[in-house]
Amino acid sequence: MRMDKIAVQVNDLTVAYHKKPVLWDIDLEIPSGILMGIVGPNGAGKSTLIKTMINLIKPLTGRTLFWGEDYKVNRKRIAYVPQRGSVDWDFPTNVLDVVTMGTYGKLGWIKRPGKKEKEKGIKALEKVDMLSYSHRQISQLSGGQQQRVFLARALVQDADIYFMDEPFQGVDAKTEKAIIKLLEELKDRGKTVVVVHHDLHTVPEYFDWVTLLNTIIIDYGPMKEAFTEENLKKTYKSAIDAFYKNHEEVV
Numbered sequence: 088m089r090m091d092k093i094a095v096q097v098n099d100l101t102v103a104y105h106k107k108p109v110l111w112d113i114d115l116e117i118p119s120g121i122l123m124g125i126v127g128p129n130g131a132g133k134s135t136l137i138k139t140m141i142n143l144i145k146p147l148t149g150r151t152l153f154w155g156e157d158y159k160v161n162r163k164r165i166a167y168v169p170q171r172g173s174v175d176w177d178f179p180t181n182v183l184d185v186v187t188m189g190t191y192g193k194l195g196w197i198k199r200p201g202k203k204e205k206e207k208g209i210k211a212l213e214k215v216d217m218l219s220y221s222h223r224q225i226s227q228l229s230g231g232q233q234q235r236v237f238l239a240r241a242l243v244q245d246a247d248i249y250f251m252d253e254p255f256q257g258v259d260a261k262t263e264k265a266i267i268k269l270l271e272e273l274k275d276r277g278k279t280v281v282v283v284h285h286d287l288h289t290v291p292e293y294f295d296w297v298t299l300l301n302t303i304i305i306d307y308g309p310m311k312e313a314f315t316e317e318n319l320k321k322t323y324k325s326a327i328d329a330f331y332k333n334h335e336e337v338v
């Protein structure tokens with residue numbers, strides 16, 4: 088694969104919490120311009136993988152390169168939408184402010200968002216159908232609305248790579264459709280989109296690449312090649328075994 092076609096390169100990445108490895112010797116190459124799902128059972132290390140790639144967690148070994156360079160060099164080109172549950176929604180701020188704050192990556196820390204940034208924020212809110220909530224406190228939003236606000240915030244950043252940790256969690260079917268449409272639009276504009284996803288049924292429909300993770304990488308690649316029954320069995324085997332062990336008395 089040519090270097091300029093690879094957006095992200097992960098080498099020998101091992102991560103542990105309290106000395107217990109949760110990611111083991113991860114090697115992964117993500118080409119530019121794909122829409123990729125990361126799947127695996129609960130606790131497989133999906134969120135940890137994304138967070139480690141973008142320097143939020145320090146690995147024991149290994150590193151991640153973006154377009155062949157360190158994360159720090161490319162910080163402004165990388166957007167991250169965390170899991171909704173990991174954010175303090177009681178923070179006293181309104182929807183438009185949260186969204187315009189997404190432009191900080193471009194503004195630097197000192198400058199406050201001005202008229203131009205506000206206009207960008209409004210456009211993004213319009214795109215996710217949340218404009219009428221722009222002055223609402225973020226504590227007064229439903230789960231699906233929070234998710235849309237986060238998406239708008241990522242959109243104003245106008246990054247080249249988007250990492251999203253379970254963007255469909257707790258949203259209704261209509262919002263899910265709207266989000267997937269946006270992700271496809273990003274891809275059509277040449278962006279790289281990486282999404283932690285839970286629902287195996289929708290994986291082939293939503294994404295064109297998939298990574299199967301369970302502490303180690305089981306496989307990754309184009310959907311047809313990687314999303315096979317055998318790979319799925321390998322990925323979920325320990326989870327299935329654990330389920331039957333816990334339910335021995337009832338099965």
Ligand SMILES: Nc1ncnc2c1ncn2[C@@H]1O[C@H](COP(=O)(O)OP(=O)(O)OP(=O)(O)O)[C@@H](O)[C@H]1O
Nearest residue numbers: 104105109127128129130131132133134135136283
């Ligand atoms: N801050 C932390 N301290 C200690 N252990 C952690 C921490 N964060 C995650 N873990 C553990 O690391 C493992 C991987 O967690 P991670 O959240 O990356 O998995 P995941 O695949 O995203 O899970 P899920 O699908 O349930 O969200 C789990 O066993 C989890 O309990």
